[in-house]
Amino acid sequence: xxxxxxxxxxxxxxxxxxxxxxxxxxxxxxxxxxxxxxxxxxxxxxxxxxxxxxxxxxxxxxxxxxxxxxxxxxxxxxxxxxxxxxxxxxxxxxxxxxxxxxxxxxxxxxxxxxxxxxxxxxxxx
Amino acid sequence: xxxxxxxxxxxxxxxxxxxxxxxxxxxxxxxxxxxxxxxxxxxxxxxxxxxxxxxxxxxxxxxxxxxxxxxxxxxxxxxxxxxxxxxxxxxxxxxxxxxxxxxxxxxxxxxxxxxxxxxxxxxxxxxxxxxxxxxxxxxxxxxxxxxxxxxxxxxxxxxxxxxxxxxxxxxxxxxxxxxxxxxxxxxxxxxxxxxxxxxxxxxxxxxxxxxxxxxxxxxxxxxxxxxxxxxxxxxxxxxxxxxxxxxxxxxxxxxxxxxxxxxxxxxxxxxxxxxxxxxxxxxxxxxxxxxxxxxxxxxxxxxxxxxxxxxxxxxxxxxxxxxxxxxxxxxxxxxxxxxxxxxxxxxxxxxxxxxxxxxxxxxxxxxxxxxxxxxxxxxxxxxxxxxxxxxxxxxxxxxxxxxxxxxxxxxxxxxxxxxxxxxxxxxxxxxxxxxxxxxxxxxxxxxxxxxxxxxxxxxxxxxxxxxxxxxxxxxxxxxxxxxxxxxxxxxxxxxxxxxxxxxxxxxxxxxxxxxxxxxxxxxxxxxxxxxxxxxxxxxxxxxxxxxxxxxxxxxxxxxxxxxxxxxxxxxxxxxxxxxxxxxxxxx
Numbered sequence: 001x002x003x004x005x006x007x008x009x010x011x012x013x014x015x016x017x018x019x020x021x022x023x024x025x026x027x028x029x030x031x032x033x034x035x036x037x038x039x040x041x042x043x044x045x046x047x048x049x050x051x052x053x054x055x056x057x058x059x060x061x062x063x064x065x066x067x068x069x070x071x072x073x074x075x076x077x078x079x080x081x082x083x084x085x086x087x088x089x090x091x092x093x094x095x096x097x098x099x100x101x102x103x104x105x106x107x108x109x110x111x112x113x114x115x116x117x118x119x120x121x122x123x124x125x
Numbered sequence: 126x127x128x129x130x131x132x133x134x135x136x137x138x139x140x141x142x143x144x145x146x147x148x149x150x151x152x153x154x155x156x157x158x159x160x161x162x163x164x165x166x167x168x169x170x171x172x173x174x175x176x177x178x179x180x181x182x183x184x185x186x187x188x189x190x191x192x193x194x195x196x197x198x199x200x201x202x203x204x205x206x207x208x209x210x211x212x213x214x215x216x217x218x219x220x221x222x223x224x225x226x227x228x229x230x231x232x233x234x235x236x237x238x239x240x241x242x243x244x245x246x247x248x249x250x251x252x253x254x255x256x257x258x259x260x261x262x263x264x265x266x267x268x269x270x271x272x273x274x275x276x277x278x279x280x281x282x283x284x285x286x287x288x289x290x291x292x293x294x295x296x297x298x299x300x301x302x303x304x305x306x307x308x309x310x311x312x313x314x315x316x317x318x319x320x321x322x323x324x325x326x327x328x329x330x331x332x333x334x335x336x337x338x339x340x341x342x343x344x345x346x347x348x349x350x351x352x353x354x355x356x357x358x359x360x361x362x363x364x365x366x367x368x369x370x371x372x373x374x375x376x377x378x379x380x381x382x383x384x385x386x387x388x389x390x391x392x393x394x395x396x397x398x399x400x401x402x403x404x405x406x407x408x409x410x411x412x413x414x415x416x417x418x419x420x421x422x423x424x425x426x427x428x429x430x431x432x433x434x435x436x437x438x439x440x441x442x443x444x445x446x447x448x449x450x451x452x453x454x455x456x457x458x459x460x461x462x463x464x465x466x467x468x469x470x471x472x473x474x475x476x477x478x479x480x481x482x483x484x485x486x487x488x489x490x491x492x493x494x495x496x497x498x499x500x501x502x503x504x505x506x507x508x509x510x511x512x513x514x515x516x517x518x519x520x521x522x523x524x525x526x527x528x529x530x531x532x533x534x535x536x537x538x539x540x541x542x543x544x545x546x547x548x549x550x551x552x553x554x555x556x557x558x559x560x561x562x563x564x565x566x567x568x569x570x571x572x573x574x575x576x577x578x579x580x581x582x583x584x585x586x587x588x589x590x591x592x593x594x595x596x597x598x599x600x601x602x603x604x605x606x607x608x609x610x611x612x613x614x615x616x617x618x619x620x621x622x623x624x625x626x627x628x629x630x631x632x633x634x635x636x637x638x639x640x641x642x643x644x645x646x647x648x649x650x651x652x653x654x655x656x657x658x659x660x661x662x663x664x665x666x667x668x669x670x671x672x673x674x675x676x677x678x679x680x681x682x683x684x685x686x687x688x689x690x691x692x693x694x695x696x697x698x699x700x701x702x703x704x705x706x707x708x709x710x711x712x
Contacts, residue, residue, distance in 0.1 A: 014504075019504050085495075085496030093558070105547065107496065115571070
């Protein structure tokens with residue numbers, strides 16, 4: 001089981017790849033999953049491996065909130081940040097109710113993500 | 126852009142008359158022409174309320190006039206009738222006295238002057254009005270005479286009265302002057318003496334006595350009562366036609382044994398009502414016509430005065446009613462207008478907010494769709510930059526770096542716009558949950574940690590210990606605080622201060638004060654900062670929507686926002702929020 005910093009679950013392959021590459025350049029290890037199922041599977045297979053999860057809402061196989069519910073079932077402690085281009089008020093409320101750490105709209109700056117990670121790391125300490 | 130509806134002062138009097146036609150509101154009004162409604166309502170009210178009054182007055186006037194007319198006729202008839210009876214009685218009584226004398230006394234006794242004088246004195250005593258007595262034979266020569274005039278031996282053969290009296294048993298003459306040159310009336314009875322010869326007993330009557338009797342019926346100066354003969358010559362003086370023997374030139378009324386009244390066709394108030402009666406005794410028809418003229422105006426005077434007073438009262442009440450009707454109509458139509466205006470304004474606002482919601486939904490849709498490709502651009506450009514940055518190849522190629530930064534900045538601006546558009550749409554939708562203000566603020570400040578350190582900004586957060594979690598819309602509050610804190614950070618120069626204070630005002634409110642030592646807002650801009658698209662950050666990345674949205678959001682959260690600022694010193698934004706939001710209908 002390998003320890004990583006961020007798990008990205010986003011169906012926009014290019015976006016997820018770009019983001020993970022950029023983060024890698026900053027020394028942050030990433031794992032990208034392109035649909036809900038594979039994301040959940042990865043978490044199941046690597047419990048406690050990711051420091052935080054960036055989750056998109058619009059996924060090809062299931063909706064982000066469902067994925068979030070699954071993740072929280074598996075590991076309630078893991079901070080999940082919703083990063084989405086869509087996302088209505090209802091989504092935001094539902095996500096926060098389900099235990100999402102924050103609801104962030106795309107586009108998001110790389111600095112914001114690194115800051116998030118820093119906070120998470122600090123809180124863990 | 127959204128039009129701000131014209132707010133009317135609700136108490137404005139006559140607003141509907143003087144207000145400019147507001148074409149924006151016009152399409153929402155129930156009625157279009159309030160002046161017309163006003164005029165029509167005044168007319169309808171005036172006609173319905175005043176016409177019965179006016180009609181009643183008119184009818185009343187007519188009835189009064191008719192009553193007065195018939196009263197006048199009755200009065201005239203009564204006076205005429207009474208005067209006629211006394212005239213007839215006056216003449217008849219004296220004629221009968223003469224008849225009694227010729228029947229009772231023998232002829233020789235009558236022609237005895239001494240005896241005759243005795244008879245005259247008895248007549249004067251018993252009846253009065255007699256001037257003299259004489260016996261005249263069939264030839265016209267006066268046989269005996271007693272009286273004040275020296276008429277003994279006169280011959281009356283040619284006198285018209287003699288010719289008439291010799292022809293009938295009884296005779297009453299007109300008023301005439303005769304030999305004595307004094308107006309008098311002759312009454313004569315014809316008889317036969319023991320020798321079978323016709324003779325006449327003639328008495329002269331004093332007209333004064335007759336006139337006195339007549340004048341006793343003259344109740345006032347406006348009643349003219351007089352006698353005239355069958356040709357229209359006055360037999361007694363008349364206040365209308367003049368002295369005795371004047372020709373009146375009146376139409377001789379139709380002969381009648383009864384009392385009659387002639388009403389003038391001309392109903393003017395100066396007209397006369399004339400009562401007349403031929404004076405006919407049992408034995409003889411006299412040459413007299415009794416005339417009574419009553420001036421209409423006199424009898425009607427009281428009535429007319431009353432009528433005039435009545436007219437004044439009616440006129441004044443009509444005027445008062447008109448004033449009241451006008452005032453009431455004006456008041457009602459004004460109320461109607463104002464209510465309609467308020468309704469129209471509300472409808473316009475509703476339509477505007479619906480339009481806005483529609484635009485918002487469209488904008489939100491676009492924002493959503495754009496966000497994903499934007500994120501991709503962002504990451505790709507970022508990656509390129511990273512590549513240069515981390516691989517050292519073009520690290521020092523300033524042009525490349527500058528262009529990449531331009532792309533990233535543009536993306537960031539687009540991102541701001543889309544997120545603000547989304548925020549704008551969210552104004553229309555409120556979802557409440559329990560929010561810990563402290564956590565929210567800490568979370569927001571976290572994003573600015575780097576900037577804080579970099580600029581050396583001193584940030585203090587002071588949360589009053591008893592501050593409760595508030596029930597509000599988390600997303601909106603976050604947006605509000607984010608906007609305000611972002612603004613503060615943009616305003617603060619290096620080594621500035623940002624103080625955030627949260628205090629609790631029991632029972633129901635909390636204050637969030639965000640105080641910066643930034644550049645401040647010039648006074649002329651303070652009034653405008655909440656207007657949409659107002660921005661002083663043109664060269665930077667301001668859309669001018671931030672504070673406008675913030676104001677809208679705070680209102681949605683049922684709170685208040687206040688700003689104090691002095692240029693160069695700093696700005697304080699104070700947000701007041703209810704601890705628990707009241708439920709409201711979603712609009």
